[in-house]
Amino acid sequence: MKANVGGIDRILRIVVGLALIAATLLGYIGVWGWIGVVPLATGIFRVCPAYLPFGFSSCPMKGGATKS
Secondary structure (H helix, E strand, O other): OOOOOOHHHHHHHHHHHHHHHHHHHOOOOOHHHHHHHHHHHHHHHOOOOOOHHHOOOOOOOOOOOOOO
């Protein structure tokens, strides 16, 4: 699969995922905190399945824009 998660998006996903998992392990939130595995995995693998049907990507454009 082609990467569709860019730099800032990737960092935010990893931080939020780790925070949710840590909060669950420390007992601050309930079992629903394990949902943090989803943003963590999408950040690590740089692919978000929810972006695919819409053709969305937060990755920077390769090659740059050209003037006409």
